[in-house]
Amino acid sequence: MKRAYFLFRKELTSIFVSPVAWIIMVLFTLVMGANLYLSMIAVSGDLKQLVAAGYGGLVSWFMLLVIPPLITMKSLADENRQGALEVLMVTGISDASVVAAKWAAAWTFYVILWCCLLPLWGILGMVGVLDTGVLFVTHLGLFVVGAAYCANGILASALTSHPLASAGLAFMFNVGLFMIHWLRFFFRPGDLELLWVEYLSAVHHIGDELTQGILDIRVFVWWGSFTLLTLFLSARVLERRRW
Amino acid sequence: MIEIENLSLSFGDRRALDDVSFHVPKGAVTGFIGENGAGKTSTFRVLTTWLLPDPETVSVRVGGIDLLKDPHAACSRVGVLPEQLALPGELRVDEYLKFRSRLKGVSGNRIHDEVVRVLNAVNAPEMIRRRLDTLSQGYRQRIGLADALLGDPPVLLLDEPTRGLDPRQITQFRELIDGLRGNHTLLLSSHVLGEVEQVCDRICVISEGQIRLEEDRETWTQRLDQLGRLHLELDCPDTGAKSQVTQWLKEQPEVSAVENEGSVWSIQADRTLRTRIGKKALDEKWIIQELRSEPATLESLFLQWTGPEKKKAQS
Numbered sequence: 001m002k003r004a005y006f007l008f009r010k011e012l013t014s015i016f017v018s019p020v021a022w023i024i025m026v027l028f029t030l031v032m033g034a035n036l037y038l039s040m041i042a043v044s045g046d047l048k049q050l051v052a053a054g055y056g057g058l059v060s061w062f063m064l065l066v067i068p069p070l071i072t073m074k075s076l077a078d079e080n081r082q083g084a085l086e087v088l089m090v091t092g093i094s095d096a097s098v099v100a101a102k103w104a105a106a107w108t109f110y111v112i113l114w115c116c117l118l119p120l121w122g123i124l125g126m127v128g129v130l131d132t133g134v135l136f137v138t139h140l141g142l143f144v145v146g147a148a149y150c151a152n153g154i155l156a157s158a159l160t161s162h163p164l165a166s167a168g169l170a171f172m173f174n175v176g177l178f179m180i181h182w183l184r185f186f187f188r189p190g191d192l193e194l195l196w197v198e199y200l201s202a203v204h205h206i207g208d209e210l211t212q213g214i215l216d217i218r219v220f221v222w223w224g225s226f227t228l229l230t231l232f233l234s235a236r237v238l239e240r241r242r243w
Numbered sequence: 244m245i246e247i248e249n250l251s252l253s254f255g256d257r258r259a260l261d262d263v264s265f266h267v268p269k270g271a272v273t274g275f276i277g278e279n280g281a282g283k284t285s286t287f288r289v290l291t292t293w294l295l296p297d298p299e300t301v302s303v304r305v306g307g308i309d310l311l312k313d314p315h316a317a318c319s320r321v322g323v324l325p326e327q328l329a330l331p332g333e334l335r336v337d338e339y340l341k342f343r344s345r346l347k348g349v350s351g352n353r354i355h356d357e358v359v360r361v362l363n364a365v366n367a368p369e370m371i372r373r374r375l376d377t378l379s380q381g382y383r384q385r386i387g388l389a390d391a392l393l394g395d396p397p398v399l400l401l402d403e404p405t406r407g408l409d410p411r412q413i414t415q416f417r418e419l420i421d422g423l424r425g426n427h428t429l430l431l432s433s434h435v436l437g438e439v440e441q442v443c444d445r446i447c448v449i450s451e452g453q454i455r456l457e458e459d460r461e462t463w464t465q466r467l468d469q470l471g472r473l474h475l476e477l478d479c480p481d482t483g484a485k486s487q488v489t490q491w492l493k494e495q496p497e498v499s500a501v502e503n504e505g506s507v508w509s510i511q512a513d514r515t516l517r518t519r520i521g522k523k524a525l526d527e528k529w530i531i532q533e534l535r536s537e538p539a540t541l542e543s544l545f546l547q548w549t550g551p552e553k554k555k556a557q558s
Binding site: 002003006007009010013014017018079082083084086087088089090091092093241242 | 288291292293294295314315318319321323325326327328329330331333334338342343345346347348390
């Protein structure tokens with residue numbers, strides 16, 4: 001575990017010394033800031049509706065689907081291609097630790113990105129009445145869904161040896177997960193299958209529950225389990241060189 | 244220090260290493276030579292636990308630890324300078340080496356001293372705050388070697404350490420490797436056989452995943468002496484005299500082969516024959532234009548040991 005922590009620290013340092021990370025951060029804040037501004041106009045300044053309008057809209061979903069693949073695309077793919085992974089593994093660190101550390105660094109950066117928007121909410125809170133509970137729960141949801149999307153990115157990065165291929169594959173995984181929501185059109189209200197779709201759908205969790213202030217622990221169980229399973233698969237993919 | 248017994252490694256149906264057995268004694272510098280795809284890097288990858296050998300492998304011991312039983316402990320006994328050295332360009336030298344020290348289990352209060360020690364060992368202490376992406380190829384290799392030395396592992400594996408270096412850097416790097424002799428057991432893979440000849444105490448030749456030869460310097464030097472040739476050029480007036488010279492050379496006990504073309508003879512023999520040729524020339528009034536020995540190189544020995552005839556004979 002110690003080694004995983006050291007690797008996590010190094011990965012996070014590497015992310016923050018790279019100009020790409022800062023460019024992503026600035027662009028993310030600008031786009032999401034503009035999105036919140038437009039959403040506020042759409043809800044006529046009602047801050048209670050702003051969380052759902054701002055974080056449940058297309059722009060947020062686009063960010064959710066695109067940002068994790070961009071953060072994780074170099075994690076394993078590039079290192080595998082350059083031989084850096086081999087250099088790393090000869091120190092005796094386990095495959096699972098490498099996967100865990102790389103994911104943790106990517107997810108931490110993802111969390112920091114969303115936290116960049118908190119000052120905007122702080123300013124809004126000073127001029128109006130903000131439901132901090134809803135905001136907190138929504139952020140928890142974004143973090144837990146993002147954890148799974150980052151895990152998808154790590155898996156894609158382990159499966160390929162080119163960063164762009166990794167980003168493309170991770171984006172496909174994330175879109176696949178996102179599209180589960182639209183399976184509901186195949187079922188009628190009251191069908192058991194519809195409950196399953198809702199249980200698995202990120203759009204339902206964020207758009208219909210968390211941004212409305214509904215905190216369902218099953219949401220965290222599902223996304224947490226999915227993240228762990230994906231990370232386990234990633235570690236197995238790394239181990240394939242020994243098969 | 245490195246003892247490999249019947250090591251086999253397969254990738255699907257292809258056998259990359261086939262019953263490889265060799266040993267590297269403590270403190271020795273051993274050259275591990277072979278053609279591309281012969282199995283050098285695969286052997287290194289097994290020694291670093293990057294790859295797992297086939298189940299029929301008997302034992303792979305590194306620094307006294309059986310790698311098959313305790314791969315983690317074996318890892319800590321090995322330092323590696325890989326052929327493909329990928330350094331994170333965004334980090335500074337000390338940041339990178341500190342990170343590597345932590346991964347290798349160097350205790351927190353010793354890390355700074357350890358980084359300074361290894362940078363001094365590779366003659367690059369002034370690079371401590373330089374960013375890795377601003378280093379020249381020579382210094383990158385030195386930082387790679389410094390990384391391998393972290394934690395003072397008894398065994399060092401150097402895969403093509405002078406690849407991409409200019410002649411001055413190669414000489415400096417060779418001196419560095421020479422300085423490690425005795426304190427560490429080195430296994431050095433290289434295609435530059437002149438370098439192996441200069442630096443190594445032993446050689447191990449691998450071809451098509453099998454060990455073809457394992458010898459110490461004394462034995463291979465003797466072998467090279469036997470393979471050495473003498474070049475003789477005489478001012479010979481007629482064909483009769485030429486055949487007389489050829490006949491006399493063939494009668495000498497040290498000579499194993501004689502080739503004649505015009506007034507030039509190429510003789511496979513010990514170089515001590517030169518004195519006798521000189522005496523004979525005086526007696527017979529031969530006019531010597533040129534007489535020099537052409538020592539055999541490790542390259543010729545390597546070609547002989549990995550050539551098609553040898554492979555056929557061994558199979």
